[in-house]
Structure formats: structure tokens, C-alpha cells
Amino acid sequence: MRHTIRNLMLSALFVVLIGSKASAQGMPVYDNTNFISFVKSLLESGKQTANLMKTVKFLKTQKENIDKVNNVIKQLQAVRELARNNQRLYDVVQDDLREILNSPFIKPGEVTRISDSFDAILQNSMAGMEYIDQILSSDNLKMTDAERAEVLKEKELESKEMVAEIEAKTRRYREIIQFREMQHKINNRETNY
16 A cells, blocks of 8 residues: 555656756856855865964974973972982981980890891882982983883882881881880889888
8 A cells, every 4th residue: 555655656746747847047147246255255264274273283282292291290299209208218217227226225136137127128219219310311211201200100109118118117116125125124123022
């Protein structure tokens, strides 16, 4: 049923189109002022598009520059934090280690072990700083600024861990000294029975 209705409609349309005379009104008329305005509009759009392309290119360049500056700032912040952490390490070693080693409650055999443990942390810190110096000053390690910033952040975390480790060791040795001092007082007290 559908098929026959469609065929009837198509045949009716065909008869109507064939039956009418094909005639035109004549030559088309062009308005020159509208045509000139249209061409001017097209030229102006082309100029605007060219300017937009230049602007996009400029903005891309500026974005890359901002990213470079941002990476350099991250590197500087990481280096500053590394320097602070290393300074804290050296301050702890200079002041606290001297105090621990000069304590009468540290046994002679422990002095070497304590010194070696603190020295190992300082050597690790120095090796990290030398590696950072190579990263920042050498172009042999072909790294982008983002990769450098990432490595510096890793080293910053390592230095924070070293600071935490050296502070924990210092706290532990101070607790040992306090315990031994208290033990000494208890063992050497006078009894008044």
C-alpha cells in the first residue's frame, strides 16, 4: 500500500513538472553597489582573519614564555628550599652534634658511630647539591625546564627527608643523654635513712 501511494505521488509530480512550460523572466540583474560592498566586506574579513592569526601566534608565543618563566621560578624556589634545608643540616651538625658529642653521658665507642651517621647524611646532602649544580649549569644533560624543575622538586623532597632524619637522630641522642643523666642521678644520690 505504501509503495503504491508513493509511486502515485511521484508520477503526479512528474506530470505537473513536465506539463508546465519552462520559461525564465530574462537576464538576471546585478546591483553593482551591493557587489562592491560584498567584495569590500570579504577583503575586510580576510584582513581581520589575518590579524587574528597573528594575534593567536603572538599569544601562543607569550604562553610559551610564561611557561618558561614559571618553570624558572619553580626551579629557583626549589633551589632556595634546598639551600635552606642544607643550611639547617649544617646548623644541626655544628651546634647539636657538638653538644651531643661533648656530653659526658656519651660513651667513647658511641662517638664514632654518631659521627659516622651524621657524616653519612651530610655526604648524601653534598652529593645531591653537586648533582643539582650539574643539572643547572651543564647542557650535557639535555633537559627541558619542566624536567629540571621536576628533578629539583625530587631533590627538595630528599633534602626535607634528610633534615627530618637528622632531627630525629638528634632528638634520639638527646633523649639517650637525658636518660643516662637521670640514671646517673638516681645511681649516685645520697640516701638519708
